[in-house]
Amino acid sequence: MTTTAAPPxxxxxxxxxxxxxxxxxxxxxxxxxxxxxxxxxxxxxGGRLYSNGPGWNVIGGVNLHPFDxxxxxxxxxxESDGSVALRARFVDTPxxxxxxxxxxxxxxxxxxxxxxxxxxxxxxxxxxxxxNTTVVRWRDRLVAGWEGxxxxxxxxxxxxxxGEETFDGSIRGQVTLAHMKYEARTGRxxxxxxxxxRKTRLTFREIDGADQVRATHxxxxxxxxxxxxxxxxxxxxxxxxxxxxxxxxxxARSLLGTSTLIRAVATDERATxxxxxxxxxxxxxxxxxxxxxxxxVHFGNAFQVGETVVVDACVLPDFEFGExxxxxxxxxxxxxxxxxxxxxxTFYRVTIPSAGDARWEPLTRHGVDFPRFHPxxxxxxxxxxxxxxxxxxxxxxxxxxxxxxxxxxRSRPDSLWSVSEEQFxxxxxxxxKPDDPADGWVLTxxxxxxxxxxxxxxxxxxxxxxxxxxxxPMPLLxxxxxxxxxxxxxxxxx
Ligand SMILES: [Fe+2]
Numbered sequence: 001m002t003t004t005a006a007p008p009x010x011x012x013x014x015x016x017x018x019x020x021x022x023x024x025x026x027x028x029x030x031x032x033x034x035x036x037x038x039x040x041x042x043x044x045x046g047g048r049l050y051s052n053g054p055g056w057n058v059i060g061g062v063n064l065h066p067f068d069x070x071x072x073x074x075x076x077x078x079e080s081d082g083s084v085a086l087r088a089r090f091v092d093t094p095x096x097x098x099x100x101x102x103x104x105x106x107x108x109x110x111x112x113x114x115x116x117x118x119x120x121x122x123x124x125x126x127x128x129x130x131x132n133t134t135v136v137r138w139r140d141r142l143v144a145g146w147e148g149x150x151x152x153x154x155x156x157x158x159x160x161x162x163g164e165e166t167f168d169g170s171i172r173g174q175v176t177l178a179h180m181k182y183e184a185r186t187g188r189x190x191x192x193x194x195x196x197x198r199k200t201r202l203t204f205r206e207i208d209g210a211d212q213v214r215a216t217h218x219x220x221x222x223x224x225x226x227x228x229x230x231x232x233x234x235x236x237x238x239x240x241x242x243x244x245x246x247x248x249x250x251x252a253r254s255l256l257g258t259s260t261l262i263r264a265v266a267t268d269e270r271a272t273x274x275x276x277x278x279x280x281x282x283x284x285x286x287x288x289x290x291x292x293x294x295x296x297v298h299f300g301n302a303f304q305v306g307e308t309v310v311v312d313a314c315v316l317p318d319f320e321f322g323e324x325x326x327x328x329x330x331x332x333x334x335x336x337x338x339x340x341x342x343x344x345x346t347f348y349r350v351t352i353p354s355a356g357d358a359r360w361e362p363l364t365r366h367g368v369d370f371p372r373f374h375p376x377x378x379x380x381x382x383x384x385x386x387x388x389x390x391x392x393x394x395x396x397x398x399x400x401x402x403x404x405x406x407x408x409x410r411s412r413p414d415s416l417w418s419v420s421e422e423q424f425x426x427x428x429x430x431x432x433k434p435d436d437p438a439d440g441w442v443l444t445x446x447x448x449x450x451x452x453x454x455x456x457x458x459x460x461x462x463x464x465x466x467x468x469x470x471x472x473p474m475p476l477l478x479x480x481x482x483x484x485x486x487x488x489x490x491x492x493x494x
Contacts, residue, residue, distance in 0.1 A: 008337050011450065015422040016336040016398060018449035020066060020325060021057050022478040026089055027074075031472050033082035038470035040082050040458065041441060048156075049076040049429060049443050049456070051483030052135040052144050055090060060104030062330045065111025065262070065322070070096045071132035071144050071152070072478060073159050076456055084456065084472045091131040091144050091152050092161035110148065111262040111322055112330065133178035134482040138189055139209065141165075145178030145482075147228065156486070167191070168211040174203070178482075179229045184376035188214060190237065192230055200225040204237045204278060219278040219285040223271065226319075231302035231311050232379040236277040238311055240296030241287075243271035262322045267295060275350065275358060277309065289357040290350070295319045300347070300371035303381040307354035312385065312407075314345040314369050314396075315360075325479075326398075336398050345369050345396040347387065347405070364405050364414050367396030370427040374437050375485065383408045383438040384461070386428040391418045402428045402444055404464050417464040423448045424479065430461060431485045438462070441469070445480060452476050 008016075033040075055072020057064045071091035076084055090096055095107045105114035107128040131152040134145035142154040143165050150172075153165040166172040167189075174193040181190045188206045195201040199220050206215040217237060226242040245268040273290040297319075300312030320342060326335040344367030348360040368387035384406055388399035401418040402425055419425060424447045432440035442459040456472040 008335070009421075011422055012336055013333060015449040016326065016424075017333050018476070019424055019447045019479050020334050021063070022447075022449070022476045023056050023058070024088070024475050024477065025055075027086055027475065029086045029475070030079075031084045031086065031474070036082065036084065036470055036472050038458070038468060040078050040084065040470050040472075043433070044431060044441060044458070045078045045080050045082070046488045047078050047431070048486045048488065049078075049483060050074065050135045050137065050142060050156075050486060051076075051426070051445065051480040052091075052132060053478060053480030053482075054130070054132045055088070055478050057478065059099060060102075062105055062112070062114075063327075063332070063334075064105070064330075065109060065260075065327045066325045066479075067132075067147075067262070068109030068112045068128060068130065069132055069478075070099070070130045071146070072480075073135055073142065073144055073154060074477065074480065074483075075156075075159060076472075086474060087159055088477070089154075089159035089161075091154065093129050093131055093152060095126070095128050095130055109260070111260050111324075111327060113260055132481065134180065136180050136182065136189070136484055137486045138182070139211070143180065145176075145180060147175075147178045149175055151176065151178070151180075167205070167207050167213070170205055170207065170211075170213045177227065177230070181230070181232050181378050182375070183232060183378045185234070185379060190232060192227070192237070192239075194227055196224060199223060200227065202227065202237075202239065202278060204230075204280075206280075215280065217278050217280055219276065221276055221285075223268070224265075225276075226265070229296075229298045231299040231313070233302045233304045233309055234379055235281050235283075235304060236279060236286075236302075236309060238299070238302055238309070239276050239278070240294075240299075240313065241271065241274035241276060241290070242295055243268040260322065265321050267319050269293065275311070275352070277352070288352050291358065291360055293317065294346075294348075297345075298369055298371060300385050300387075301373050301377060301379075301382050303379060309352040310381075311350040311352065312363065312371065313348055313350055314371060314387075315348050316345050317343050339397045340395045343367075344394060347371065363407070364403065365393050366390065366401075366403055366414065366416070367393065368403060368405070369396050369399070370482070372428055372430050374430060374432050376432075377437070381407075384430075386430050386442050386461070388425055388427055388444075389416070391416065399425045401425060402442060402459065402464055404442075404461065406438075408438070415464040417459055417467065419446055419448075422450050426480050427482055428459075429483055429485050431487075432461070443485065445474070445477065447477065447479060449476060
């Protein structure tokens with residue numbers, strides 16, 4: 001399905017390109033209280049927002065696919081006097097070290113080749129790991145996730161890179177999803193390692209507060225599947241079916257160094273739309289049919305009502321690999337109309353009965369991605385979800401709005417806060433009040449490329465439309481992928 005949009009204005013294209021290619025490098029800044037518009041709520045002071053995303057996307061004059069840009073971790077520390085301290089560092093992976101020294105691309109990426117020369121590309125053997133996708137606070141460290149290998153551990157204060165994270169060796173050598181889930185109910189961090197061959201093998205591990213694996217759940221999905229995120233309930237780990245096929249010609253070109261790996265995969269429309277449930281109780285794999293074709297990149301929450309499983313998921317009608325973020329190639333601008341042309345991500349509530357097919361209903365008419373909810377409610381019913389969205393209901397991204405969707409009072413209208421078409425919002429992080437799981441604050445980074453700056457915005461979680469409670473001016477920061485709030489309290493352990 002494609003959606004027709006008016007061609008973007010020159011200013012919008014310019015803004016989008018500046019947002020994706022901003023490269024401020026390492027930062028240590030304090031934004032004083034008198035520069036904050038409004039006031040940082042007292043309850044947030046002492047806490048920290050972390051985010052991660054590609055922070056160096058033009059290397060040696062080559063435009064990188066954003067999936068391949070070096071991980072750039074940002075820490076926004078809310079100080080007791082109402083000021084905000086910003087620290088930013090690259091994740092110091094072997095690939096980063098080599099490319100920083102060389103000032104050009106060395107390791108082949110998922111969507112970018114280092115050279116126009118196939119022969120040179122063929123000689124680049126090491127798998128690229130730029131740890132740019134997620135950042136999770138776990139015990140005494142931050143864990144920066146990467147889809148194509150191992151995550152990296154960082155010091156939560158200095159953001160210095162400590163090295164590859166294996167959770168005491170348990171995922172050593174294993175391609176592990178960037179998305180990890182902290183389950184407050186058990187105090188465990190759940191990871192998912194993926195091995196792709198003729199089939200797709202998933203290994204979920206439940207890691208306790210001493211970094212030991214307390215449970216392992218394995219499943220083999222039929223055929224090739226694209227897995228980026230998963231949802232949890234007390235009984236299940238849940239992934240989208242997302243069947244993919246290899247484009248034989250493009251794969252050959254990729255192997256020969258004249259194309260990229262991401263161009264070699266495509267959605268497999270022949271496969272039955274499905275969702276896979278991997279038991280946490282030793283009951284194996286359950287595959288359920290979805291009502292229609294759908295491509296799930298990100299999940300909201302999931303929970304159980306008896307044997308019925310309820311899953312909230314962002315569902316794309318289709319997916320064109322290689323054009324994420326409007327990427328058009330190593331020497332041409334990013335095109336913000338490309339994400340629009342693929343249509344809206346529908347935010348569905350999927351209900352899976354104990355037997356039979358799933359059914360679904362949209363939770364909002366807006367296209368939603370990056371859904372975030374109460375951090376202690378992973379796997380449990382939660383009252384409200386926030387997401388990045390578009391005011392124009394035909395599209396999902398580039399995001400210009402933050403949305404609040406009430407999951408209890410479904411008659412309550414969505415609350416939306418929007419910026420202009422030359423500005424962009426990032427993932428909204430929900431910080432709930434301790435005494436009200438539906439109330440609190442929503443933090444997001446607004447990118448204002450044509451003004452040469454970004455802003456950290458604090459919104460009222462009950463009423464986004466009321467506008468920011470506090471706006472903190474920042475230098476222009478590159479668009480981030482995922483982040484997390486760290487209240488300053490230690491992560492609970494078993
Ligand atoms: Fe993601």
